[in-house]
Amino acid sequence: MKNILLILRREYLVRIKKKSFWVMTLLMPILVSGFYALLFWGVFNSAEVQRVSIIDESGSFTQKFKDSEKVKFEYLNLPIDSALNRLNQKRTDIVAMIPKDIIEEPSGLKIYTGKGVGFEIQGKIERIIQNEIRNVKLSRAGIDQKILEDADVDVSSKVVVVSKEGEQKEQNTLASTVLGFIAVILMFSTVIGFGMQVMRGVIEEKTNRIIEVIISSVKPFELMMGKILGVGLVGLTQFTLWITLTFVLTTVSSSILPSQQIAKAAQEQMSEMPQKDKDKIVKKIEQTPSDASKVMAFIQSAKNLNIPLIIGCFLFYFIFGYLFYASVYGAIGSAVDNETDTQQFMFPIMLPLLAGYLIGLMTAGQTDNKLLFWASIIPFTSPITMMSRLPFGVEPWELILSMTLLVISTFGMVWIAAKIYRVGILMYGKKPTFKEIGKWLFYKG
Amino acid sequence: MNNILEVHNVVKHYSQHTALNDVSINIPKGVIFGLLGPNGAGKTSLIRIINQITGFDEGYVLFDGQKLSQKHIKEIGYLPEERGLYKKMKVGEQLLYLAQLKGLSEKQALEKLKEWFTKFDIKTWWTKNVEDLSKGMQQKIQFVATVLHEPQLIILDEPFSGFDPINADLIKNEILELKEKGSTIIFSTHRMESVEELCDHIALINKSEKVLDGPKSEIKERFKTNTYNIKYSGDLLTNSPDFEIINTEQIEDNFSSSTIKLNTGTPVNQLIRQIIDQVELRSFGENIPTMNDIFKMVVNESID
Numbered sequence: 001m002k003n004i005l006l007i008l009r010r011e012y013l014v015r016i017k018k019k020s021f022w023v024m025t026l027l028m029p030i031l032v033s034g035f036y037a038l039l040f041w042g043v044f045n046s047a048e049v050q051r052v053s054i055i056d057e058s059g060s061f062t063q064k065f066k067d068s069e070k071v072k073f074e075y076l077n078l079p080i081d082s083a084l085n086r087l088n089q090k091r092t093d094i095v096a097m098i099p100k101d102i103i104e105e106p107s108g109l110k111i112y113t114g115k116g117v118g119f120e121i122q123g124k125i126e127r128i129i130q131n132e133i134r135n136v137k138l139s140r141a142g143i144d145q146k147i148l149e150d151a152d153v154d155v156s157s158k159v160v161v162v163s164k165e166g167e168q169k170e171q172n173t174l175a176s177t178v179l180g181f182i183a184v185i186l187m188f189s190t191v192i193g194f195g196m197q198v199m200r201g202v203i204e205e206k207t208n209r210i211i212e213v214i215i216s217s218v219k220p221f222e223l224m225m226g227k228i229l230g231v232g233l234v235g236l237t238q239f240t241l242w243i244t245l246t247f248v249l250t251t252v253s254s255s256i257l258p259s260q261q262i263a264k265a266a267q268e269q270m271s272e273m274p275q276k277d278k279d280k281i282v283k284k285i286e287q288t289p290s291d292a293s294k295v296m297a298f299i300q301s302a303k304n305l306n307i308p309l310i311i312g313c314f315l316f317y318f319i320f321g322y323l324f325y326a327s328v329y330g331a332i333g334s335a336v337d338n339e340t341d342t343q344q345f346m347f348p349i350m351l352p353l354l355a356g357y358l359i360g361l362m363t364a365g366q367t368d369n370k371l372l373f374w375a376s377i378i379p380f381t382s383p384i385t386m387m388s389r390l391p392f393g394v395e396p397w398e399l400i401l402s403m404t405l406l407v408i409s410t411f412g413m414v415w416i417a418a419k420i421y422r423v424g425i426l427m428y429g430k431k432p433t434f435k436e437i438g439k440w441l442f443y444k445g
Numbered sequence: 446m447n448n449i450l451e452v453h454n455v456v457k458h459y460s461q462h463t464a465l466n467d468v469s470i471n472i473p474k475g476v477i478f479g480l481l482g483p484n485g486a487g488k489t490s491l492i493r494i495i496n497q498i499t500g501f502d503e504g505y506v507l508f509d510g511q512k513l514s515q516k517h518i519k520e521i522g523y524l525p526e527e528r529g530l531y532k533k534m535k536v537g538e539q540l541l542y543l544a545q546l547k548g549l550s551e552k553q554a555l556e557k558l559k560e561w562f563t564k565f566d567i568k569t570w571w572t573k574n575v576e577d578l579s580k581g582m583q584q585k586i587q588f589v590a591t592v593l594h595e596p597q598l599i600i601l602d603e604p605f606s607g608f609d610p611i612n613a614d615l616i617k618n619e620i621l622e623l624k625e626k627g628s629t630i631i632f633s634t635h636r637m638e639s640v641e642e643l644c645d646h647i648a649l650i651n652k653s654e655k656v657l658d659g660p661k662s663e664i665k666e667r668f669k670t671n672t673y674n675i676k677y678s679g680d681l682l683t684n685s686p687d688f689e690i691i692n693t694e695q696i697e698d699n700f701s702s703s704t705i706k707l708n709t710g711t712p713v714n715q716l717i718r719q720i721i722d723q724v725e726l727r728s729f730g731e732n733i734p735t736m737n738d739i740f741k742m743v744v745n746e747s748i749d
Contacts, residue, residue: 003546006542006545006546007546010542014531014533014534204531205531207529208529208530208531208532209525209527209528209529210528210529210530210531212498212523212525212527212528213523213524213525213528213529213543213587213590214543214546215498216496216497216498216518216521216523216525217518217543217546217547218546426493426498426499439460
């Protein structure tokens with residue numbers, strides 16, 4: 001036991017001291033929260049103020065375009081050619097040309113621009129015109145403004161999961177899917193990544209020829225376990241740092257940066273609406289079908305997910321999934337002399353991992369899928385596939401069954417790997433076949 | 446108990462062949478024990494068994510009178526023939542680590558390392574990566590790692606390979622010093638001149654079996670052929686019943702050199718007396734077989 005700890009410590013420290021470890025550890029959360037920040041920024045903040053010139057030939061839109069933080073409108077009483085000249089001279093960014101017959105022919109709206117127009121601005125101009133045309137047409141048809149407001153209902157739905165005990169939970173399918181995807185991809189890549197590190201470590205000791213010195217001091221099993229646990233601890237350290245840093249960074253970026261932006265965005269939304277809608281908007285802001293509020297709703301529902309349970313399960317499945325596969329990787333490392341010889345053994349090990357990965361991604365959210373169910377129970381694929389199910393909620397008995405099977409088979413795999421390892425590390429020269437490795441299992445100490 | 450290690454009737458099978466067949470060897474305390482044999486004879490298998498790296502199928506091994514077990518690991522230091530260190534690890538850290546695996550505390554290891562680093566004058570290497578050292582320097586580090594925990598039994602497999610003559614001498618003196626301090630050394634090598642120089646006892650393994658063992662002087666005595674080499678001027682006649690001349694060659698104008706086999710039972714003095722009657726004797730010496738001769742003789746014999 002003392003030896004395992006000594007070996008674990010060395011394996012851990014050697015890796016923690018590497019620059020690449022810190023680069024990876026720091027870069028990931030920065031990328032993730034950077035992406036998160038970019039999402040906000042892109043939604044709430046376009047690069048610069050856009051100057052939009054309106055040529056209103058119909059004359060129906062006077063005073064309808066209101067300046068906002070990002071867009072300044074001006075009404076031009078010029079022919080289109082001179083307006084376009086202004087565009088060329090960069091005195092304006094966008095020219096919107098509203099033809100005389102816009103109310104009869106709504107597709108006649110033309111937007112001229114020097115460098116392309118943002119989706120948002122185009123949408124904004126269209127929305128204002130659309131609103132106005134509708135109002136005009138409806139009043140022409142003799143419909144009262146009051147009735148209009150009354151008829152303007154919003155239908156939105158919430159998915160509520162009802163458990164057997166009658167407990168009700170709101171669920172956002174998108175948030176669950178995204179979280180499941182992230183967990184599947186992370187599990188898949190880390191199990192392989194850290195498993196490969198174990199394999200390289202074993203090969204390194206073998207090619208260095210230090211192996212004989214070490215196993216004259218400790219048992220091969222102690223060396224193997226020390227290495228697997230040491231590398232695993234590096235993985236856990238990395239996760240802990242990732243989770244902490246991502247949490248800190250996203251909290252910072254979502255609390256400091258966008259809180260004002262969200263308020264501004266909400267104001268802007270309201271300014272476009274008819275005055276009377278404003279009170280309604282305050283209530284509806286989370287359900288209005290604009291980009292900003294979608295993101296907000298997404299984040300809100302992500303918060304409703306059982307994050308501690310998911311993180312806890314992720315760590316559990318990482319620990320045992322990693323132990324399971326790292327011992328296979330360790331055994332492969334012991335059987336070969338160099339990394340190129342590992343090719344033939346890689347395929348059988350990648351197969352279940354890839355299967356788990358693909359099933360997890362492709363059937364995400366299909367709570368009734370039998371393939372997904374079995375893949376999340378069977379130990380070869382369960383560490384990865386279960387990740388895609390967790391955000392949608394998993395029955396406790398299924399989780400317990402899956403975990404129990406995984407723990408039992410992990411011990412079995414470690415036992416088998418130790419038998420191969422013990423013989424393999426002293427074998428040099430010829431590349432072994434599967435048959436020979438099979439024989440090693442039955443060698444006596 | 447006079448033997449630090451006793452190997453009794455050990456048999457080791459691999460799937461295809463038998464590596465050791467009923468091998469028994471006793472290694473007395475405080476000697477340098479030469480473990481000899483051609484490549485593939487089974488030396489490494491035996492060494493691995495002593496180091497408990499591999500097990501064996503029959504027989505038993507005693508360490509200092511007790512059945513060899515896990516607790517003896519820290520009493521043994523092993524320098525394998527194929528040796529290596531972690532290339533990317535600092536010399537000091539690496540030695541501390543290896544010493545701790547042998548059961549030393551960090552503090553003990555540090556103290557002992559300081560002594561060795563002073564002794565070898567390599568203090569500046571402490572923070573260097575192993576890969577930045579030359580091969581000879583790495584060998585020195587490896588030697589330190591082998592003996593740092595002051596084991597009772599030190600097993601050295603080809604310890605001089607990779608050393609220049611100066612460093613080889615340095616290591617040789619260390620080995621002798623360790624012996625003086627009471628350690629027993631098993632010395633496995635193909636280099637017969639170092640066996641000649643260092644070993645007190647030897648055992649020769651050939652084709653998985655022990656074919657010869659005992660104190661070196663005894664073995665030499667056993668392999669003596671009762672031949673003498675003389676240099677002289679004049680003519681030596683061969684009509685004596687006491688000896689026969691095996692060969693003669695002219696070395697300089699006036700001198701000849703002959704190998705003479707003395708018939709059993711004849712005292713050496715009688716031979717000399719007969720010779721000096723006939724020729725002008727210049728030198729006289731007994732042909733004592735070298736370890737090299739004995740090695741070849743025994744190994745070739747078993748081939749025939």
